[in-house]
Structure formats: C-alpha cells, structure tokens
Amino acid sequence: MSKEKIIIKNAxxxxxxxxxxxxxSKALGLEGNPYLRFLNLIFVLIGIRQAVKTNVEVNNVTGYAKNAGVAFGTSIIGVLLSTLGVLIYIEFIDPEFLSTMNNSFLIGGDVSIFELLFTLVIEGIASSVVGSLIVMQFYKNHGKSEI
Structure with a gap:
C-alpha cells in the first residue's frame, strides 16, 4: 500500500x-462541554498509530523519519479535514454552534467563524505534533518482527 493511501485512509x-x-455528544446534549474536546486527541493518536503500524507491517518501513512523516501527514490531514467538517456544520447545519463555541472557556469571547477555524487548526496542529511524537516513541526502536 502506498504511503499516500495509508495517510489518507487513516486521516x-x-x-x-x-x-x-x-x-x-450532540445526541446526548453534551456538544457544549469543552472538556470532551480533549478526547479528540485520543482519536488523533489512534489514527496516527494505525497509520504507522500499517506502514511498518505492510510496507516494511522501520525508519524513524519515514514513519514520522506518515504520522505527521496523517494527523495534519485529519485535523484539516475535521476543521472543514466544523465549517460545513456551522455554515449549513447549525449556525448557532458558533455561539456555543464562543461560550466555551477554550475559545472565550466573540470570535468570527474564521477566527474559530484558525484556533481549531492551530490547536489541532499542536495536538498532531504532540501525538505524532508520542506514537513515534513506541516505534523508534522496534523492527517489524517486534511489533
């Protein structure tokens, strides 16, 4: 499987x-709870881990730099697509969600949709970098036979 397919699939x-x-969360009425957003990091970690694991097992790539590239690529594309999903949700499904986000202590204030998206992208990229580095600590010293 090509590296690009692994990245896109896991993103x-x-x-x-x-x-x-x-x-x-929306169905349970918890979409306004800002603490639940921290769980998104777990989903990013799962996607990154799966991408690196696939690259190791299917493509026999055990080099740190190449797997780190897969990890970063997967997480960044996943975050960008998720942010696009937020934009679509706010613009076409629930415009009031912007005010819910504005009332969140993580956003705080009266921000525009573009400021919100910028904030989400920066937050997502930060979690992507941290998540990729966390996952790569597991894979840095392991060969294919050990994983």
Missing part, C-alpha cells in the same frame, strides 16, 4: 471518529 479514520463522537 479519514480520524475524521470519522471525531465526527462520530461529536454526533453522539
């Missing part, structure tokens, strides 16, 4: 997990 996995969790 979509991240988006589906984050989106599914949001829809479950």
């Amino acid at each position: 979509i996995l991240i988006v589906l997990m984050i989106g599914g969790f949001f829809l479950i």
Whole structure:
C-alpha cells in the first residue's frame, strides 16, 4: 500500500471518529462541554498509530523519519479535514454552534467563524505534533518482527 493511501485512509479514520463522537455528544446534549474536546486527541493518536503500524507491517518501513512523516501527514490531514467538517456544520447545519463555541472557556469571547477555524487548526496542529511524537516513541526502536 502506498504511503499516500495509508495517510489518507487513516486521516479519514480520524475524521470519522471525531465526527462520530461529536454526533453522539450532540445526541446526548453534551456538544457544549469543552472538556470532551480533549478526547479528540485520543482519536488523533489512534489514527496516527494505525497509520504507522500499517506502514511498518505492510510496507516494511522501520525508519524513524519515514514513519514520522506518515504520522505527521496523517494527523495534519485529519485535523484539516475535521476543521472543514466544523465549517460545513456551522455554515449549513447549525449556525448557532458558533455561539456555543464562543461560550466555551477554550475559545472565550466573540470570535468570527474564521477566527474559530484558525484556533481549531492551530490547536489541532499542536495536538498532531504532540501525538505524532508520542506514537513515534513506541516505534523508534522496534523492527517489524517486534511489533
């Protein structure tokens, strides 16, 4: 499987997990709870781990730099697609969600949709970098036979 397919497949996995969790939270009336947003990092970690694991097992790539590239690529694309999902949700499904986000202590204040998206992208990229480094600590000294 090509590196690009692994990245896209697992980025979509991240988006589906984050989106599914949001829809479950919405159904339970918890979409305004800012603490639940921290769980998105877990979904990013799962997607990154799966991408690196696939790259190691299927492509026999055990080099740190190459797997780190897969990890970063997967997480960044996943975050960007998730942010696009937030934009679509606010613009076409629930415009009032912007005010819910504005009332969150994590956003705080009266921000525009573009400021919110910028904040989400920066927050997502930070979690992507941290998540990729966390996952790569596991894979840095392991060969294919050990994983």
